[in-house]
Amino acid sequence: xADIKQDGFKxxxxxxxxxxxxxxxxxxxxxxxxNAVVATGRNAAAIVERLGxxxxxxxxxxxxxxxxxxRKAVQAAVETFGRVxxxxxxxxxxxxxxxxxxxxxxxxxxxxxxxxxxxxxxxAVLPAMRAKRSGHVINISSVGxxxxxxxxxxxxxxxxxxxxxxxxxxxxxxxxxIHATVVEPGYFRTDFLDASSLLVAPDVIGDxxxxxxxxxxxxxxxxxxxxxxxxxxAAAMVTLVDAPNPPLRLALGTDTLAAIAAKNAYVTxxxxxxxxxxxxxxxxx
Ligand code: NDP
Numbered sequence: 148x149a150d151i152k153q154d155g156f157k158x159x160x161x162x163x164x165x166x167x168x169x170x171x172x173x174x175x176x177x178x179x180x181x182n183a184v185v186a187t188g189r190n191a192a193a194i195v196e197r198l199g200x201x202x203x204x205x206x207x208x209x210x211x212x213x214x215x216x217x218r219k220a221v222q223a224a225v226e227t228f229g230r231v232x233x234x235x236x237x238x239x240x241x242x243x244x245x246x247x248x249x250x251x252x253x254x255x256x257x258x259x260x261x262x263x264x265x266x267x268x269x270x271a272v273l274p275a276m277r278a279k280r281s282g283h284v285i286n287i288s289s290v291g292x293x294x295x296x297x298x299x300x301x302x303x304x305x306x307x308x309x310x311x312x313x314x315x316x317x318x319x320x321x322x323x324x325i326h327a328t329v330v331e332p333g334y335f336r337t338d339f340l341d342a343s344s345l346l347v348a349p350d351v352i353g354d355x356x357x358x359x360x361x362x363x364x365x366x367x368x369x370x371x372x373x374x375x376x377x378x379x380x381a382a383a384m385v386t387l388v389d390a391p392n393p394p395l396r397l398a399l400g401t402d403t404l405a406a407i408a409a410k411n412a413y414v415t416x417x418x419x420x421x422x423x424x425x426x427x428x429x430x431x432x
Contacts, residue, residue, distance in 0.1 A: 161187070162177075163187050163235065176384065240261070243359075297362055298359040298361075310329050328394060333400030334369060
């Protein structure tokens with residue numbers, strides 16, 4: 148357990164997308180654990196409505212696609228609580244459709260939030276963490292960040308980006324005393340698959356009916372019936388931050404564990420099958 152700092156707060160958390168879903172639940176879990184929380188979202192009033200008011204909570208307006216707003220929010224966080232110990236880059240949404248069905252404007256909108264937004268907030272927070280030579284950056288990826296599948300190809304590509312960014316940050320920040328972890332939830336019961344969050348590609352191409360089309364139908368069935376309990380995910384974040392040696396990757400949910408095992412087995416088998424060609428391209432010694 149971390150030392151309780153002079154202000155009485157165990158740590159100061161900065162969470163994006165805290166108006167609902169996983170972000171709001173992580174905020175609640177962190178508050179219940181004796182932390183101060185800077186809960187940010189596109190609509191600050193929605194955060195107050197969801198999380199209430201307390202001295203430990205600073206609700207702030209932050210659309211992660213707005214870099215200037217990200218800097219202002221971090222400045223307000225440091226002015227209020229003196230530090231940011233934990234950054235949770237949680238804000239994000241999905242785009243459901245085959246790669247070819249996904250329109251340029253939707254793809255760009257999703258990258259603006261899931262990738263460029265995460266980078267905006269990360270660049271705003273890291274100077275304060277580097278100055279203290281401590282901190283923990285938690286980037287919410289997905290099972291889709293480890294393996295892509297039909298119907299969620301472009302969404303998965305944003306989370307592959309998050310995985311690559313986090314893996315490099317893990318190497319760059321470790322010598323500076325800062326942890327970086329990428330979290331890979333499976334299907335968790337939030338608004339993620341709901342029309343209030345999920346963007347469904349409007350252009351349907353019949354040839355993809357058995358692949359992307361099947362996933363479109365499954366998503367309707369699964370909406371608000373997902374196996375993952377987001378409250379337990381939130382509790383896991385508190386456990387993660389308390390760990391003396393936090394992992395680079397944290398898979399969450401038995402569906403993610405199964406997907407990772409299947410992908411690892413596939414990669415091992417395919418790499419072995421093509422090893423001779425793979426090993427044939429170096430200059431002769
Ligand atoms: P929800 O749809 O319930 O919540 C998404 C949150 O992200 C909302 O608070 C939303 O704010 C916020 N958000 C979206 N765009 C922006 C933006 N530009 N700036 C700031 N906030 C934004 O989904 P989840 O809670 O499930 O999703 C949270 C994270 O978890 C996402 O990154 C998602 O990709 C990831 N994830 C979720 C899984 C699941 O099954 N639930 C599985 C794997 C990963 P607003 O209220 O304003 O719309």
